[in-house]
Amino acid sequence: MGVSLLTLISSNLGYPRIGERREWKRALESFWNGNISESSLEETLKDIRLLNLKKQKEKGIDLIPVGDFSLYDHVLDTAFMFGYIPSRFQHMEPTSLKTYFAMARGSDEAEAMEMTKWFNTNYHYIVPELENKTPALVKNRLLELFQEAKNELNIEAKPVLLGPITFLKLAKQYDQHDFHKHLSALIPVYVQLLTELAQAGAKWVQIDEPILVQELDDSSIPLFKEVYDAFHKALPSLNIILQTYFESITHYQEIVSLPVAAIGLDFVHDHGVNLSNIKTVGFPKDKILAAGLIDGRNIWKASLVSKAKEIDDLAQYVDIDRLIIQPSCSLLHVPVTVQNEQSLPSILKNALSFADEKLDEVNELAQYAKGKRTIDDLKQYDRSYTDFIHSSFRTNEKVQEATKNIGAYPTKRLDYTERQKLHKKRWNLPILPTTTIGSFPQTKEIRQIRLKWRKGEYTNEQYESVINNEIKKWIDIQEQLGLDVFVHGEFERTDMVEFFGEKLNGIAVTNNGWVQSYGSRCVRPPIIYGDVAFDQPMTVKESVYAQSLTSKPVKGMLTGPVTILNWSFVRNDIDRISVLRQLALAIREEVLALEKNGIGMIQVDEPALREGLPLKQSKQKEYIEGAAEAFKLATSSVRPETQIHTHMCYSQFEDIMEAIDNLDADVISIESSRSHGELVHAFETYQYKREIGLGVYDIHSPRIPSVEEMAKNIDRALAVLDVRQFWVNPDCGLKTRSVDETISALKVMVEAAKTYREKITAAQI
Ligand SMILES: CN1c2c(nc(N)[nH]c2=O)NC[C@@H]1CNc1ccc(C(=O)N[C@@H](CCC(=O)N[C@@H](CCC(=O)N[C@@H](CCC(=O)O)C(=O)O)C(=O)O)C(=O)O)cc1
Ligand SMILES: N[C@@H](CCS)C(=O)O
Ligand SMILES: [Zn+2]
Numbered sequence: 001m002g003v004s005l006l007t008l009i010s011s012n013l014g015y016p017r018i019g020e021r022r023e024w025k026r027a028l029e030s031f032w033n034g035n036i037s038e039s040s041l042e043e044t045l046k047d048i049r050l051l052n053l054k055k056q057k058e059k060g061i062d063l064i065p066v067g068d069f070s071l072y073d074h075v076l077d078t079a080f081m082f083g084y085i086p087s088r089f090q091h092m093e094p095t096s097l098k099t100y101f102a103m104a105r106g107s108d109e110a111e112a113m114e115m116t117k118w119f120n121t122n123y124h125y126i127v128p129e130l131e132n133k134t135p136a137l138v139k140n141r142l143l144e145l146f147q148e149a150k151n152e153l154n155i156e157a158k159p160v161l162l163g164p165i166t167f168l169k170l171a172k173q174y175d176q177h178d179f180h181k182h183l184s185a186l187i188p189v190y191v192q193l194l195t196e197l198a199q200a201g202a203k204w205v206q207i208d209e210p211i212l213v214q215e216l217d218d219s220s221i222p223l224f225k226e227v228y229d230a231f232h233k234a235l236p237s238l239n240i241i242l243q244t245y246f247e248s249i250t251h252y253q254e255i256v257s258l259p260v261a262a263i264g265l266d267f268v269h270d271h272g273v274n275l276s277n278i279k280t281v282g283f284p285k286d287k288i289l290a291a292g293l294i295d296g297r298n299i300w301k302a303s304l305v306s307k308a309k310e311i312d313d314l315a316q317y318v319d320i321d322r323l324i325i326q327p328s329c330s331l332l333h334v335p336v337t338v339q340n341e342q343s344l345p346s347i348l349k350n351a352l353s354f355a356d357e358k359l360d361e362v363n364e365l366a367q368y369a370k371g372k373r374t375i376d377d378l379k380q381y382d383r384s385y386t387d388f389i390h391s392s393f394r395t396n397e398k399v400q401e402a403t404k405n406i407g408a409y410p411t412k413r414l415d416y417t418e419r420q421k422l423h424k425k426r427w428n429l430p431i432l433p434t435t436t437i438g439s440f441p442q443t444k445e446i447r448q449i450r451l452k453w454r455k456g457e458y459t460n461e462q463y464e465s466v467i468n469n470e471i472k473k474w475i476d477i478q479e480q481l482g483l484d485v486f487v488h489g490e491f492e493r494t495d496m497v498e499f500f501g502e503k504l505n506g507i508a509v510t511n512n513g514w515v516q517s518y519g520s521r522c523v524r525p526p527i528i529y530g531d532v533a534f535d536q537p538m539t540v541k542e543s544v545y546a547q548s549l550t551s552k553p554v555k556g557m558l559t560g561p562v563t564i565l566n567w568s569f570v571r572n573d574i575d576r577i578s579v580l581r582q583l584a585l586a587i588r589e590e591v592l593a594l595e596k597n598g599i600g601m602i603q604v605d606e607p608a609l610r611e612g613l614p615l616k617q618s619k620q621k622e623y624i625e626g627a628a629e630a631f632k633l634a635t636s637s638v639r640p641e642t643q644i645h646t647h648m649c650y651s652q653f654e655d656i657m658e659a660i661d662n663l664d665a666d667v668i669s670i671e672s673s674r675s676h677g678e679l680v681h682a683f684e685t686y687q688y689k690r691e692i693g694l695g696v697y698d699i700h701s702p703r704i705p706s707v708e709e710m711a712k713n714i715d716r717a718l719a720v721l722d723v724r725q726f727w728v729n730p731d732c733g734l735k736t737r738s739v740d741e742t743i744s745a746l747k748v749m750v751e752a753a754k755t756y757r758e759k760i761t762a763a764q765i
Contacts, residue, residue, distance in 0.1 A: 009323070010366035011290060012061050013206065013243060013264070014068035014160060014330025016355050018516055019048045020337060025520040028071065032105075032520075038097055045071065046148075053149055053157070055356065060363040063204055066145040066157040068330060071097070072104045072126070072519055075170060076113070078162045079103075079128035081142075082135040082189055086113065086173070095139050104519060106701030114172070115518055115700065117611050117651050119210060119246050121297070121333055122525070122567055124518035124650060128171035130182060135189045143196050150201070159197055163209035163242075164190055164227055165220070170211075180223070187227060191234045198238045206241045206264070207231075212255060213247035213266075215617050221254045232259035241290050245329035246297075247615045248273030253281055262288035267310065268295045268328040275310075278317050289318045292328035294361050299334055299513075299527065299569045301353040301385040302361050304378035308368050315369075325366045331355040335513035335524075343511055348529055351388035354513065389573055394530030396506065403581045409588070411632035413664060414640040416690060423643045423666060426600065427553055431760065432714075432728050432753045433484040435693070437647050437669055438557045438603065439496075439733030440474050440489035441742055450494070467492045468545055475549045477743060482750050485601065486554045488546035490735065494524075496559045496605060497567040501526025504586055505533040507568065518700075521736065526568045532582040534589040544597050555645060556594035556602040561587050561630040566608035577626050584633035595638050603645035604635050606663070607732075610651035624659040631663045643667060649695075649732040654682040661688065669693040671731040673713055683720035692721065695731030696752065697745060702737070704744045710752035723760060728753040 018024045027044040030036045036044075049069045056064045070077050079085075080100055085092075088110040092099040104126055106112030114127040142159040149157040164186045174182060197205060209224070231240060242255070243264035248271065249255050256263050265274040283289055291314060293307050314323060337356040341349055353361060364381065367373040388394075413419065446466070453463040470491040478486045493499035501507040507526045514522040539558060547554040561583035570579055587604065594602050609627055614620050635644045646663060649671035653660065660668060672679040672694040679694060696713040697705045717726060728749060734742045 009325060009369060010061050010362050011063035011158070011241075011324045011326040012056055012065055012331065012359060012362070013208075013245070013292075013296070013327055014065055014332050015052045015056060016332055016334070016336050016516070017048070017052075017069050018336070018514055018522060019051075020340060021512070022514055022522060024048050025522060028520045032101070041097075045069075049145075049148070050152055053153055053155055056359060057153065057155055059356065059359040060366070061359055062366075063158040063206075063324070063326075064149070064155055065160045065206065065330075066149050067142045067160040068332070069145070071100065073124070075118075075125035075128065075162060075167070076100070076104055077141065078167055079126070079171070081138060081140070081193075082186070083138040084128050084130055084133055084135065084171075086110075086129045087131060106698070106703050108703060111703070112698065112701045115650065120611055120613065120615055121246075122515070122517055122523065122608065122611065123332060125170070128167065129173035130168075130171050131173045132178075135186050137189050137192050137196075140193055140196050142193065143200055146197060146200055146202055156201065156203065158204040158206055158241075159202055160206040160208065160243075161190075161193070163207045163211075165223055166209045166211040183223060183227070187230050190227075191230060194231060194235050194238060194240075198235050202238070204239045204241065204261075206243050207260075208243045208245075210243075210245055212244045212249045212251075214615050215250055218251075221251050224255065224258060228258040228260055239288075241288075241324075243290065245269070245292060247271075248277070252277040256281075256284055256287065260287070262290045262324065264290035264292065264324075264326070266292040266328040268292060269297065275313070278314070283318050285319075288322045288324060289314065290324040290326055292326055293365060294325075294327045294358050296327040296329035296331050296358070297333050298572060299352050299354055300572055301351055301357070301382075303385065304361060304364055304368070304381050305375055307361075307365055308373075308375060308378055311365060311369055320369055323369060325362055325369060327358055327362060331358060333515060334358065335510065335515055340512040341510055344508055345393075347388050347391055347393070348508055348527070350384035352527075388529075394506070394571075396531035396533050399506075399531040399533050399582055399585070402585055403578055406581050406633070409585070409633055409637075411629065411636045413636050413638075416664065416666070419640045419643075419666060420691070422641050426641055427643075429484050430757060431723055432726055432757055434728045434750050434753045435483060435485035435555070435669075436478075436487055436729060436746070437731075437733045438487050438490050438555070438605065439493070439735035440470075440487070440491070441737055441739050442491065442735040443739065446470065446491055467542065471542060471546050472549060475546055475554075478552070479550065481743070481746050482754075483746070484552065486546065486550060486552050487557060487603075488542050488554060490557060490733070492542055496733075497564055498524055498526055500538060500559050500564055500587075501528075501568060503535065503538040504583075505535050506530035506582070507532060523567065526564075528565075528568045528570045528579055530571070532579065532586055534586040537593040538590055540590075540593050540597050540599075543594060543599050547599060553601050554599070556591075556599040558587060558590055558594075558602065558604045560604040560606040560609075560646065561634050562612060562627045563606050563608040566612040580626060580630045581633065584630040587634040588637055591635055592637055595642050600641065601643045601645060602635070602638070603647060604631065604665075605647045606631060607647060607649045607651075609648060609659075610653060610656055613656065624656065624662075628659060628662045631665075636664070645669070647732075653679055657682050657686040657688060661690070665690070667691040667693070667727060669695065669727065669729045671695045672717075673698045673731050680716050680720055683717075688721070689725070691725045691727060693727030693729040694721075696728055696749060697730050699730050699732050699734055699737060699745075702741055704741065705748060707748050707752045707755065710749055711756065714752060714756055728756075 031041040149155040239261035241262040242260045335354045474489045645667040646665040
């Protein structure tokens with residue numbers, strides 16, 4: 001250690017994989033569809049990877065990451081590289097792309113691995129399954145990527161890899177008591193990997209241990225010591241950056257004392273705690289501080305003047321030549337560049353900073369730290385954001401007034417058990433009612449017609465008639481399938497959040513602000529830039545039309561306020577709870593409009609509720625209360641006869657059962673099949689009394705599950721839930737599936753429910 005940086009000063013933690021125009025997604029999907037060969041895929045991906053590296057170099061970044069690029073997910077890459085291939089894929093070739101994609105997406109023979117949220121983000125990772133395997137360095141992909149950067153672009157890159165403790169903490173299919181055994185097996189494999197990198201000339205390696213920002217118990221700390229002592233002992237001259245992000249680290253003193261060259265801390269999302277620790281405890285003189293100063297999670301321009309002051313502040317505790325300036329986390333969570341946005345008002349556009357612009361900000365600050373920029377220079381940069389903040393087009397006084405008087409909106413409904421009686425009488429559904437989550441396939445044809453409509457090549461009437469035809473087609477399909485509660489199919493929506501972002505006042509949407517969500521799937525998070533207000537009904541037309549076609553109940557389908565908040569880029573000049581309340585009041589109006597127009601079941605989706613949970617337990621209660629308040633604000637104004645549904649997916653719910661109960665929804669559907677029944681255990685201890693559908697099949701995989709598989713999932717659920725409270729539904733919406741896959745899988749689902757009903761009726765006789 002004791003490294004001196006000399007001229008080195010700026011770094012990046014990770015760059016978006018998807019390409020400026022989602023070239024990455026298109027290549028992957030073409031390969032999966034059999035339209036391009038493996039070598040053609042590799043070639044396109046290499047081009048994207050090199051372009052990304054080149055851009056970062058041109059932006060003056062000194063430490064450019066490699067290994068952040070992935071063909072699907074970086075956690076899966078880590079598992080794959082170390083040979084953690086679940087037994088159900090063991091018959092496949094361990095290094096082939098086919099095996100890798102089968103693990104991620106499932107195959108005809110084997111279910112996909114579980115996918116869940118990456119900390120508190122809308123990015124999803126594949127959960128490693130250890131199954132008592134002994135790890136080995138099957139293929140050193142980091143070495144290949146390091147050499148590629150060196151040979152092709154003469155870049156001495158910084159390999160980035162997930163640290164062993166975070167990797168194991170995120171993994172499953174092993175006994176927690178064996179944690180240390182698995183860690184001991186992994187350490188030499190990491191050492192081998194690092195040794196090969198060092199031998200190839202790598203001077204810097206970034207090891208991500210984001211688990212350090214969670215409230216780890218004291219017993220975890222010696223594990224970090226064991227790991228990083230081992231790395232240091234084996235490779236004393238390799239500069240390891242121990243990188244954390246998304247919050248402040250716990251056990252500050254112990255962590256900054258670990259034998260690594262640099263500690264990477266987030267100074268944006270740490271609530272001031274990292275800085276305060278530096279000030280009160282100090283920062284080791286022999287270490288480098290990799291300071292995450294530019295927000296990697298939001299899209300507003302930074303105030304470089306304020307950031308420069310933060311650097312000055314840090315420089316009182318850490319020598320300026322021991323500072324690395326960098327974003328707070330990987331830029332995977334923001335779109336590539338503002339340059340390609342043509343439709344935003346210029347005052348808003350000028351206030352935005354995506355990945356490329358953030359790297360410019362990092363570079364500007366690095367120049368400042370080197371004495372090559374003055375505060376006056378930085379003031380120029382800050383002007384456009386200041387203009388935006390002070391502009392009046394963002395303000396809606398009526399909305400501000402309403403949120404100040406939030407107590408005036410009652411949130412208490414008639415008791416759930418009383419409501420349930422009314423609902424049973426109103427709909428008289430069979431036991432184990434079958435339904436779906438909302439969306440049906442968004443086919444290429446629908447998307448292309450939407451594109452034409454947006455370009456003015458289709459009139460509003462033509463577009464609406466296409467959507468209505470789809471609705472009608474799928475109402476008929478649902479009748480034929482024999483489902484009990486229908487949906488209209490969400491064909492008019494690009495995305496469940498973006499759609500509402502487009503319709504509500506105070507929110508802007510982008511043309512090209514894509515961010516990877518899972519696999520090749522991307523989202524364009526809306527930008528909440530001003531006071532949010534309901535303008536006019538957003539979903540009534542389609543729901544009413546669908547309901548007019550059938551005597552079965554059709555669920556109205558909305559996205560809840562918490563999810564809109566968590567899946568958007570949110571203004572940072574007022575607190576999030578105020579924005580949440582504004583959203584809740586806007587959705588409340590839509591709920592009332594649906595009810596007024598005869599829709600009796602209204603589903604308000606909150607899949608992002610768990611995701612917004614603060615990483616620190618101490619802050620979770622406040623968030624949960626705010627989220628429940630917002631959901632109730634949005635949904636409680638309806639008559640007792642109206643049934644409120646909600647839906648959640650992609651998360652662990654075991655620890656928030658009470659919070660889910662507190663939403664006071666009548667029916668909830670939760671994703672559960674991909675976690676192979678783990679959620680079901682929560683109901684052994686938590687007495688959940690409301691109606692509930694635990695997803696009986698995984699919608700991410702093209703595979704059609706058998707009646708037996710679905711029946712197994714129903715069995716599992718009914719072991720802990722009363723048959724009268726259970727609904728049968730898929731895990732999530734079906735927008736990503738093909739028409740054939742959807743119909744085939746739903747046929748099986750309805751058959752599984754019917755078989756079960758008959759079994760129960762026979763048993764009762
Ligand atoms: C439930 N999920 C969601 C999350 N976050 C959200 N914001 N929304 C969600 O639904 N987080 C958790 C999960 C993640 N799940 C998904 C599932 C599916 C997708 C997905 O399919 N994304 C699409 C993009 C969707 C979209 O906006 N489509 C536009 C078309 C845009 C486009 O590509 N246009 C083309 C022309 C049309 C064509 O040829 O296809 C073009 O411009 O060139 C639309 O429908 O109009 C994706 O493609 O990745 C995401 C998250
Ligand atoms: N209603 C939405 C929920 C996704 S989480 C859908 O079905 O796509
Ligand atoms: Zn879902």
